[in-house]
Amino acid sequence: xxxxxxxxxxxxxxxxxxxxxxxxxxxxxxxxxxxxxxxxxxxxxxxxxxxxxxxxxxxxxxxxxxxxxxxxxxxxxxxxxxxxxxxxxxxxxxxxxxxxxxxxxxxxxxxxxxxxxxxxxxxxxxxxxxxxxxxxxxxxxxxxxxxxxxxxxxxxxxxxxxxxxxxxxxxxxxxxxxxxxxxxxxxxxxxxxxxxxxxxxxxxxxxxxxxxxxxxxxxxxxxxxxxxxxxxxxxxxxxxxxxxxxxxxxxxxxxxxxxxxxxxxxxxxxxxxxxxxxxxxxxxxxxxxxxxxxxxxxxxxxxxxxxxxxxxxxxxxxxxxxxxxxxxxxxxxxxxxxxxxxxxxxxxxxxxxxxxxxxxxxxxxxxxxxxxxxxxxxxxxxxxxxxxxxxxxxxxxxxxxxxxxxxxxx
Amino acid sequence: xxxxxxxxxxxxxxxxxxxxxxxxxxxxxxxxxxxxxxxxxxxxxxxxxxxxxxxxxxxxxxxxxxxxxxxxxxxxxxxxxxxxxxxxxxxxxxxxxxxxxxxxxxxxxxxxxxxxxxxxxxxxxxxxxxxxxxxxxxxxxxxxxxxxxxxxxxxxxxxxxxxxxxxxxxxxxxxxxxxxxxxxxxxxxxxxxxxxxxxxxxxxxxxxxxxxxxxxxxxxxxxxxxxxxxxxxxxxxxxxxxxxxxxxxxxxxxxxxxxxxxxxxxxxxxxxxxxxxxxxxxxxxxxxxxxxxxxxxxxxxxxxxxxxxxxxxxxxxxxxxxxxxxxxxxxxxxxxxxxxxxxxxxxxxxxxxxxxxxxxxxxxxxxxxxxxxxxxxxxxxxxxxxxxxxxxxxxxxxxxxxxxxxxxxx
Numbered sequence: 001x002x003x004x005x006x007x008x009x010x011x012x013x014x015x016x017x018x019x020x021x022x023x024x025x026x027x028x029x030x031x032x033x034x035x036x037x038x039x040x041x042x043x044x045x046x047x048x049x050x051x052x053x054x055x056x057x058x059x060x061x062x063x064x065x066x067x068x069x070x071x072x073x074x075x076x077x078x079x080x081x082x083x084x085x086x087x088x089x090x091x092x093x094x095x096x097x098x099x100x101x102x103x104x105x106x107x108x109x110x111x112x113x114x115x116x117x118x119x120x121x122x123x124x125x126x127x128x129x130x131x132x133x134x135x136x137x138x139x140x141x142x143x144x145x146x147x148x149x150x151x152x153x154x155x156x157x158x159x160x161x162x163x164x165x166x167x168x169x170x171x172x173x174x175x176x177x178x179x180x181x182x183x184x185x186x187x188x189x190x191x192x193x194x195x196x197x198x199x200x201x202x203x204x205x206x207x208x209x210x211x212x213x214x215x216x217x218x219x220x221x222x223x224x225x226x227x228x229x230x231x232x233x234x235x236x237x238x239x240x241x242x243x244x245x246x247x248x249x250x251x252x253x254x255x256x257x258x259x260x261x262x263x264x265x266x267x268x269x270x271x272x273x274x275x276x277x278x279x280x281x282x283x284x285x286x287x288x289x290x291x292x293x294x295x296x297x298x299x300x301x302x303x304x305x306x307x308x309x310x311x312x313x314x315x316x317x318x319x320x321x322x323x324x325x326x327x328x329x330x331x332x333x334x335x336x337x338x339x340x341x342x343x344x345x346x347x348x349x350x351x352x353x354x355x356x357x358x359x360x361x362x363x364x365x366x367x368x369x370x371x372x373x374x375x376x377x378x379x380x381x382x383x384x385x386x387x388x389x390x391x392x393x394x395x396x397x398x399x400x401x402x403x404x405x406x407x408x409x410x
Numbered sequence: 411x412x413x414x415x416x417x418x419x420x421x422x423x424x425x426x427x428x429x430x431x432x433x434x435x436x437x438x439x440x441x442x443x444x445x446x447x448x449x450x451x452x453x454x455x456x457x458x459x460x461x462x463x464x465x466x467x468x469x470x471x472x473x474x475x476x477x478x479x480x481x482x483x484x485x486x487x488x489x490x491x492x493x494x495x496x497x498x499x500x501x502x503x504x505x506x507x508x509x510x511x512x513x514x515x516x517x518x519x520x521x522x523x524x525x526x527x528x529x530x531x532x533x534x535x536x537x538x539x540x541x542x543x544x545x546x547x548x549x550x551x552x553x554x555x556x557x558x559x560x561x562x563x564x565x566x567x568x569x570x571x572x573x574x575x576x577x578x579x580x581x582x583x584x585x586x587x588x589x590x591x592x593x594x595x596x597x598x599x600x601x602x603x604x605x606x607x608x609x610x611x612x613x614x615x616x617x618x619x620x621x622x623x624x625x626x627x628x629x630x631x632x633x634x635x636x637x638x639x640x641x642x643x644x645x646x647x648x649x650x651x652x653x654x655x656x657x658x659x660x661x662x663x664x665x666x667x668x669x670x671x672x673x674x675x676x677x678x679x680x681x682x683x684x685x686x687x688x689x690x691x692x693x694x695x696x697x698x699x700x701x702x703x704x705x706x707x708x709x710x711x712x713x714x715x716x717x718x719x720x721x722x723x724x725x726x727x728x729x730x731x732x733x734x735x736x737x738x739x740x741x742x743x744x745x746x747x748x749x750x751x752x753x754x755x756x757x758x759x760x761x762x763x764x765x766x767x768x769x770x771x772x773x774x775x776x777x778x779x780x781x782x783x784x785x786x787x788x789x790x791x792x793x794x795x796x797x798x799x800x801x802x803x804x805x806x807x808x809x810x811x812x813x814x815x816x817x818x819x820x
Binding site: 159160162163171221223224225226227228229230231234254255256258260261262265266267268270274277278279280281288289290291292293295297298302303304311312313385386387388 | 569570572573581631633634635636637638639640641644664665666668670672675676677678680684687688689690691698699700701702703705707708712713714721722723795796797798
């Protein structure tokens, strides 16, 4: 049973995992009206204290603190917690969400929501069995440009869609190797023992919403290919000497991974994961159809019927007033004070408002499972000569009837 | 036996096919020193006359004219022809080249050099058996930016290479559908009965040279995926009415095709073919390695050790003086008077100079076969759920010993 029934009452959140990311999202939640942080959990006591301090500084009572490894279960059971948000290490995302939903609460998780088939199905089936909801807080789906593109798609500016290209292209070597050349958590979770696309959701999230994945369309299968692995060796050798053991280690992940995805209605997607090479950030965010194309790389648009010069890009600027997403128009000024270009604010806000109104989440358990499983599917493809690998249908055919995401969820 | 032995003597060329492209390349050849056009063939007599006229206007004697369907065989046998260049419809490229080499002459062809496995092997085996050479005149390998990148690669600016992205992204609907909505030759040769990448060489040519394909590296296999097909229907309906038969026809080619290619040394390539959507031209030409990245889309570069701002693109401008390709430095002023940004001139020049010096062609029969076969391999992959399809090794293992292309061939 869902604990809350009065939308005028504050939404009461428990936070599990308050390291760097969890703390940042906690601060974002504290900016929202009608939100109370009532419980904090982390295995590092100092982090719990820091988080409690932040909550109190905002004028709220001190939230209850927990430091046990499985204390997320205790938080889920608290009567003064309506929903739990987790920013733990990846391996705990599904366990925390499952415990939360089983306790009759809404859950929200950082990406990825799950690791592999078993966890993905566990997440989906727990949501279906409990009637609770679980949101992947994919903040990149709330970036101003991708939300404007979603709005443009719904206005038919690109005509019938045919193709998208997207990618997490961000040099994270500095956050993968420590300042003694040691391997940090990213190295272990992403690069040392795994290949394929280990971080797909920032890139695939917005695109999935553009092309109605799980809501009239469906990812059918993918093929994936990785380049050779040189980036981490080069980085460690350059900065910590060629004799450093991590300069000579064999990393399983290739430097650049690229994946092609086929969908039920024939829109195709190219998906990059390029995080171990010296390069400027570029998430690509390209979308095209029978009437035009937008390029996030260029932040330019070309629309056959309206662009003034045939086959010449136009600056996006002149479209912003008309097509800026309603949530950005309304909350943009506050949002930009938060992390990741303001996307953190709108993402946390959507999470909280859905809880407040007992509504479905805009990024629900089916999306969370579908976007996250790409990690597994791409690895399987890469390890088998880029063979096609089918997506599980987590909706069990409900994607055919599910309606497109509303432009404004709450 | 090769007919010519004196490098001081003019190179004597026969032209087979003098439509729009053949005529343009004829005019380019006439700009070169020490070149004589001694024979012209086309099934349209007026084209032969126009070409003869152009040659005479340049001060040369009237070349012998031919109009028979198989008169390219007669041209190959002429004693005053050293080499034959063909710009016929695609289906004649291989027959003309084979007849030319069998007559003991050098051959040059427009893209693609061949269609399918059988023609590709026929081309290779004829070259090996006759000891003659055949060049694919891939003018895009002579573009200023891609040649500068090749020069930068050889100077090690990008470190060890890991990935390239390239594509023929050029809206050719206007040249595919005639002004009554009828299907032109492009529609028949590329889109009506075929899928996959029907025009790979402009995109893959420069990249193949960057990553030493057939010269120390080798294309191993590819996977390919096509989007749904809407572009031509939309275009005909919009311009000639929804009831036009070509607005309702089913075209086999998807609007956007994307291919991933694995190579022997682990450098991967993403290859686009996007020619039926309203879009600005963009050939991508991205290359990256352990030290940096160049983007042709942006015409910008980032080099970790030298770019002034970490993870920020730099304009390419400041690198041009140092890394502009020697041939562009020397011939750039003349070249830019010719088609395709000057690439036609340098391409025809390399063709002629190799003949003059009886040297190997910079784009030889192995490259011609390898680049052209992509058409066949991608179609096979697309029609079989994007399954991996192996490249034939046209070099029969000689790629391991063949030396990288010299920066200046002649």
